[in-house]
Amino acid sequence: MIKLFGIPFKNPIFIASGVFGFGLDFKEVSNKVGALFTKGITLKPRPGNPPPRIVETAAGLINWVGLENPGVDIFCRDILPKVKKLKCRVFVNVAGFSINDFEKIVEKLADRIDGLEINVSCPNVKEGGVLFGQDPKIAAQVTGAVRKRTRLPVIVKLTPNFCDPLLIGKACIDAGADGLSLINTVFGQAYNAHTGERIISGGLSGPAIKPFALFCVNRVSVLGVPVIGIGGIETVADVREFLSAGASAVAIGSALLRDPYLPIRIIRELKVVSNISKNEKL
């Protein structure tokens, strides 16, 4: 058990946004983790981007899903009742294209969930997205606007792309964020070596980015709020690296594409390991 933002979590193993839908396909997994971060929710429904949406790279992948989601209204009506039955904390990943979007989504969600993850870091949409997260002023404005409209814990999800997470993170905390999560995906492209055409331009994730994620997590860990470490986590050793770097908890992302049951195994192993180290201390 750990306590963050004044509320208890079963364990520090969370599921990152966008790689597990709404946690309903593998409920036995969702029920075991400390928290689930939902797929990004926008104000209006979004069809997402045309294929190809995923391209594999060395020890990772680039995705360009484009925030496909049913929009906040359908989410609240059809999905939220099911999500609420999950035996884990649920944080909704909120993705807006204007400050107004963020405000409206947050108001509609009200306090029916455990917390909010403010996504100012999605690289796969034309408007808003990562641009909001690259400018400390705008990131702070978004955070402030959300803060005014909710008493729930507010986590801001930071981008590592072309801006310093320390600066952005500090601005968001000053504007009322309770915690930070990072990293969102890293800008990445792939080309067809034969035709020269671009195959994809999107966000890079997976073990490839783990060292960069550790760097970023460590950098913002001085800010004094809980940090959720994300990026290339696949093993208990990876979890421990992130905790060493200063994270209070971690979220598993791409690894779920390789194995949706992975969190169960990590949680089990982590318990064994920490029992062992407790006994060793006796």
Add this chain to the structure above:
Amino acid sequence: MIKLFGIPFKNPIFIASGVFGFGLDFKEVSNKVGALFTKGITLKPRPGNPPPRIVETAAGLINWVGLENPGVDIFCRDILPKVKKLKCRVFVNVAGFSINDFEKIVEKLADRIDGLEINVSCPNVKEGGVLFGQDPKIAAQVTGAVRKRTRLPVIVKLTPNFCDPLLIGKACIDAGADGLSLINTVFGQAYNAHTGERIISGGLSGPAIKPFALFCVNRVSVLGVPVIGIGGIETVADVREFLSAGASAVAIGSALLRDPYLPIRIIRELKVVSNISKNEKL
């Protein structure tokens, strides 16, 4: 044969800075490439950082060599005469900790080489280094100062860390840069999963960063100067991806640690491939 900055190069396969020393250990390789970028040269000799300096990561490595080099004077006296005998273009990678450093190094090198690569992007030194490359004003100042003191081609090597290469690149071109090379290594850390100690904090390179490098190269390719693409190149297919993204030439880095003879094979395969495509066009 390709022509960049008004001078001819045997081929567009270069060797990146810092992974091949001064090209003297494997002369048969240096003699085959279009250009060699030397290990970073500083004004004073530098002993480099204590070990561990290299840690492997998924599809890459983190290095923290810390610009170990004999300094510009010993370089000019003992090494340059040998380097000049290589049958490839030689660009010296210039690493300063102040604008004054850059000026002095460039003056001492004079025009005994084919060009300069201004390193404002080394993540592994405390002072200067990457900080110079994260601020468009300082990067432009450095470039301008160098520009005044040399008629050689000036390439600025950009960092992808916490700043937009497009902004920095533009500022450097306005200040007189003839070309850009990117990316230098990405911030990265690794921790000991058992003890929690940090093993290394340095620069990430290798195939892991290729998608990010392609993104950055593509981004600056609109600026209208030759771009040297760097990051995770291991195969002819990788070379073609970078050329597709907008690079005029590429430089091979970490791959040389796995196989110092790699450039020879790539150059040979590239010739075969381009002969085939020429014939196909007939």
Add this chain to the structure above:
Amino acid sequence: MKPKLIRAYITAKKQLNPDTFSLELKTSGLRLQPGHFFEIRTSDTYDPYLNRPISVAGYQRSRLLLIIRKAGRGTTLLHEKNTGDRILMLGPMGKGIIPKKKRTLVIAGGIGIAPLYFLAHNLTVGKIPFSLIYGVRNHGDHILISELKRICSDLILVCERGAKKKVTALDVLKNMDLAKYDIIYACGPKAMFVELQRMKFDQPIYVFCEDFLGCGCGICIGCAIKIKGTYKRICIDGPVFNLKEIDFNV
């Protein structure tokens, strides 16, 4: 059936043509239909990173048959495995189909034969008469010919190159009396699907789609295909779709 993490031993490996091989894996207790596939881990390392989707080509007495073409890095690593090696996989995934009792035409292009081999088997078991047109690129590429002959009374083997009669599966189709069939199943390269779509058949035609997947189990939304104007997921909503409803010009 919900996908599970399965560790299965290779009980047999056969080379079927220069770049296609089959693996037989021991794994019990599954209920499998044509269309089902498994996501196979090709390496213990992170490179290749993602699993590779491979169709169920047969399942009998706890023996799962996979037919695999060496297409790139992952399938080449699979090809290096041997009898006795253990394979990690997730599945079954996708929606299986139960063939209708209708006069059936099956069209296979190249490795598209893999899921259709299972379909052909089930048609035979269900005593549903069917014709199979099976086209390949080069002479010698046809696989499992004697097995196919045994289960299919009307087998048409065609070859694009290197054979005496150079024809494609679609050439054959154009010269056939299609009124004989009530339903068509096809699997092959995308170009073949596009061509089939242009031919505007009267009867329903179902295609087994093979694209690059992320997770294979619906969680990443990475496998979009436009069906009647909205994106569906190949892995969960398919991989078998009504060809007439697919919009390839996305």
Add this chain to the structure above:
Amino acid sequence: MKPKLIRAYITAKKQLNPDTFSLELKTSGLRLQPGHFFEIRTSDTYDPYLNRPISVAGYQRSRLLLIIRKAGRGTTLLHEKNTGDRILMLGPMGKGIIPKKKRTLVIAGGIGIAPLYFLAHNLTVGKIPFSLIYGVRNHGDHILISELKRICSDLILVCERGAKKKVTALDVLKNMDLAKYDIIYACGPKAMFVELQRMKFDQPIYVFCEDFLGCGCGICIGCAIKIKGTYKRICIDGPVFNLKEIDFNV
């Protein structure tokens, strides 16, 4: 000798103890001494990314002997290779040593035996008398005992745990008359080197350093070791160094 890219077939593989095995590779035309090592590619993929340095443990009639301990991912992948498989490697790397005609003491800790097995062989061929202290952690860890007995008239096997007499190689050393020896060679974990350094021997002591390398051939400056106050490269200036000159407190 300049390192070359070598593709060599495995001609034999032996399990020596639960986590140590040997590979014999066919590769001709090399001139090798103790201290030389090869950088072995453990996978065709990018994970693991770097080659792994492995010492020459023997070389006779175009047969290269490597003795490898499963230490992590790379060596585990090497362990999965079999006779007949081809291995890609770069080498020889490092500076080989030609043993001096002096009364010699050799100290091996654990897998440190690998390069010292070659040294012992060369001492025997050169008719140089020597003693070998060979310490391991657990009972049963000793490898190549009969071969060592054959070439070494004074072999002292010690074991830290699980044996009746629990001693380390260094315990043995402390109770020995070291005046009998003019020169010492050692290879083992870093902790052993640090301890040996504290013992301040009169005679020169050369150690085979094993650290994590980048390239193995001098180009990356990634393998720094402080020798008499300045950084040297383990791979090019070593891997054998005079222990008295090493500064471990970097």
